[in-house]
Amino acid sequence: MLKYLVYCRKSTDDKEKQVLSIEAQVEEIKQFASREKLNIVDWVIESKTAKAPGRPKFNQVLDRVEKGELEGIISWHPDRLARNSVDGGRIIYLLDTGNLKDLKFPTFWFDSTPQGKFMLNIAFGQSKYYVDNLSVNVARGMRQKIRRGDWPGKAPYGYLNNRQNKSIEVEPKTSKIVKTAFQLFSTGHHSFTAISKFMAGEGITRGNGKPLSINQITSMFKKKFYIGTLEYKGSLYDGNHHCFISKRLFNQAQAVLKTRSRSHDYAHRFAFTGLIKCGQCGASITSESHQKYYKGTDRVAQYVYYRCTKKITPCDQPYVSEDYLTKQFNQTVKKYSIHPDWKPTIDSWLAQKQAKESLEIKAKLKTLTKKLQDTQTKLTRLLDLFLDSGLDDKTYRLKQNQLFENKKKIEDKVQKIRNNGSHWLEPFNEFTNCAILAHKIAHKKSDRDQLRQVAENIGSNFKLKDKKFFINPKTAYFMLAAGGGATTFDPCPNAISDFVTPRGIEPRFSG
Ligand SMILES: [Zn+2]
Incomplete structure (x- = not known):
C-alpha cells in the first residue's frame, strides 16, 4: 500500500479566489481518502504562498519523498502544491525518477504517464499568475486588433492608414506603383537599385526624400501583407484588408528574391547575431x-x-559553424514545443474548462445579483420609513450610508468577476499556439530567421558555451520541458481517447 502524505495550504493572498479554508480542505481530503482507500501516514499544513519557491514545510515533504519515506502526496488541487516553475518542476522530476509514485487530488484527475504529467503541467501553469507572466511583453490591444484582422501599425507602401475608422485602405495612386514594382521585379531583369529608382521617380521615397534602401525594397517584396496575411511576433493571422497584388505575382517575386544572392547572403549571414552571449566570459557572440x-x-x-x-x-x-548552431537552435526550440497533434486534446480540454468556468462565474454572479437586489430593497424601505417620519434624520443617514457602502462593495465584486472571469484562457491558448508553431518550425530545415524568432518567443538570455546552446525559457515553456518532453512527440490516437475518458494508459513513449 502506498504511503501518502496530505499537504494542505492556504495563504493570505488566496483570499480573492475560491479556495477552501484549511479546515474544509482537511475535511474534503478525509472523505476522499476513505472513499479511495488511501493510506495516509502524515499531514502537513502550511500557510504560505506558493507563488515563489522556498516554502519550508513543502520542501521538507519533497525531501522526505526523495529519502523514500513517502510515496505519494494528496492535496486539494495541484495549485496547492505549486504555483512556480521550480516547485512544479521538482514534483515532475520526482515523478520522472520514480521517487514519487502518485499524486491524488479530489478536484483533479492525475495519472503518472506523459499525458498525465502534461496535464499536471497545465494545472501548475494555468494559474493567473503564470499566464500573466507569459503575456507581460505582449500588448493586448495590438493582439486583439491583429486577431480581428486589422494591422495595428503603419500601412505598407500602396496602402494608407484611415485615421477615422482606424483601418488600412488601398491608396489608388501608390498601389499602382507598388504593383508595377512587383511586376518589374518578377521579370528578374531589374536590380533592387533599379526598382528603388523607379519608385523614387514615381514619388515613393524614404522620409528624407532619398530612394528606398535595398533592405526596404527587399522587405517590401517579402511582406505577406500584400497577399492578405498579417505577420506578428512570429505568428500569422488573416488580414481583412483588400489586396492589389495577386498570389501568383507575389510568388513570382519570391522566386526572384531567392536567386538574388545579396539578399540571400544578408539574411544568411546575420541569422543569429546580436542574440547570443558567450557562456564563459559574457561577451557578445x-x-x-x-x-x-x-x-x-x-x-x-x-x-x-x-x-x-x-x-x-x-x-x-x-568557433562553431552556422550549421552546427542551427542544429542547436532546432533542438532547443523542439524541446520547448508541442506536437501539432496535441491540438485537439488541448482544445477540447480548454473548451471543457471554459464551459465549467463560465458556469461557476454565472453562479457567482447570480448570488451577487441577488444580494444587490436585497440591498436595494432595504434602501428603498429605509427611505420609505424615513419619509413616513418613522426615523430621525441621524439614524436614517447612518443606516443609509452603511447600506450604500455595502451596495458599492457588491458592485465592485461583480465588476471584478466580469473583468477577470476566464482571464487565463486567452493567453494560455496563445501560448499553446506558439508552442505548436515552434514545433513546426523546428522541423523545417534551414529557415533560420523563423527559428530565431520562435527562440526569442520561448525565452531570453541565450548563451553559447563549449559548443552548447542554452536558453532561459519563460515559465510556461520551462514547464513543457519539465514534463519529460512528452508534448514534443505526437500522441498516439489511442492515448488521446484513453485520456479523454480517463483510465490507465500504456504510453507509447517513455516520460
Ligand atoms: Zn567568451
Missing part, C-alpha cells in the same frame, strides 16, 4: 564568413562561423 576555394571543382564556398568577441576578458571558447 559575433559571426564572420570565410571563403574556401576548391581547386578540383574551381568553386568558392562561403562558410559562416560564430565566435566570442572576447571583448571583456581573454576567452578560449571555440
Whole structure:
C-alpha cells in the first residue's frame, strides 16, 4: 500500500479566489481518502504562498519523498502544491525518477504517464499568475486588433492608414506603383537599385526624400501583407484588408528574391547575431564568413562561423559553424514545443474548462445579483420609513450610508468577476499556439530567421558555451520541458481517447 502524505495550504493572498479554508480542505481530503482507500501516514499544513519557491514545510515533504519515506502526496488541487516553475518542476522530476509514485487530488484527475504529467503541467501553469507572466511583453490591444484582422501599425507602401475608422485602405495612386514594382521585379531583369529608382521617380521615397534602401525594397517584396496575411511576433493571422497584388505575382517575386544572392547572403549571414552571449566570459557572440576555394571543382564556398568577441576578458571558447548552431537552435526550440497533434486534446480540454468556468462565474454572479437586489430593497424601505417620519434624520443617514457602502462593495465584486472571469484562457491558448508553431518550425530545415524568432518567443538570455546552446525559457515553456518532453512527440490516437475518458494508459513513449 502506498504511503501518502496530505499537504494542505492556504495563504493570505488566496483570499480573492475560491479556495477552501484549511479546515474544509482537511475535511474534503478525509472523505476522499476513505472513499479511495488511501493510506495516509502524515499531514502537513502550511500557510504560505506558493507563488515563489522556498516554502519550508513543502520542501521538507519533497525531501522526505526523495529519502523514500513517502510515496505519494494528496492535496486539494495541484495549485496547492505549486504555483512556480521550480516547485512544479521538482514534483515532475520526482515523478520522472520514480521517487514519487502518485499524486491524488479530489478536484483533479492525475495519472503518472506523459499525458498525465502534461496535464499536471497545465494545472501548475494555468494559474493567473503564470499566464500573466507569459503575456507581460505582449500588448493586448495590438493582439486583439491583429486577431480581428486589422494591422495595428503603419500601412505598407500602396496602402494608407484611415485615421477615422482606424483601418488600412488601398491608396489608388501608390498601389499602382507598388504593383508595377512587383511586376518589374518578377521579370528578374531589374536590380533592387533599379526598382528603388523607379519608385523614387514615381514619388515613393524614404522620409528624407532619398530612394528606398535595398533592405526596404527587399522587405517590401517579402511582406505577406500584400497577399492578405498579417505577420506578428512570429505568428500569422488573416488580414481583412483588400489586396492589389495577386498570389501568383507575389510568388513570382519570391522566386526572384531567392536567386538574388545579396539578399540571400544578408539574411544568411546575420541569422543569429546580436542574440547570443558567450557562456564563459559574457561577451557578445559575433559571426564572420570565410571563403574556401576548391581547386578540383574551381568553386568558392562561403562558410559562416560564430565566435566570442572576447571583448571583456581573454576567452578560449571555440568557433562553431552556422550549421552546427542551427542544429542547436532546432533542438532547443523542439524541446520547448508541442506536437501539432496535441491540438485537439488541448482544445477540447480548454473548451471543457471554459464551459465549467463560465458556469461557476454565472453562479457567482447570480448570488451577487441577488444580494444587490436585497440591498436595494432595504434602501428603498429605509427611505420609505424615513419619509413616513418613522426615523430621525441621524439614524436614517447612518443606516443609509452603511447600506450604500455595502451596495458599492457588491458592485465592485461583480465588476471584478466580469473583468477577470476566464482571464487565463486567452493567453494560455496563445501560448499553446506558439508552442505548436515552434514545433513546426523546428522541423523545417534551414529557415533560420523563423527559428530565431520562435527562440526569442520561448525565452531570453541565450548563451553559447563549449559548443552548447542554452536558453532561459519563460515559465510556461520551462514547464513543457519539465514534463519529460512528452508534448514534443505526437500522441498516439489511442492515448488521446484513453485520456479523454480517463483510465490507465500504456504510453507509447517513455516520460
Ligand atoms: Zn567568451
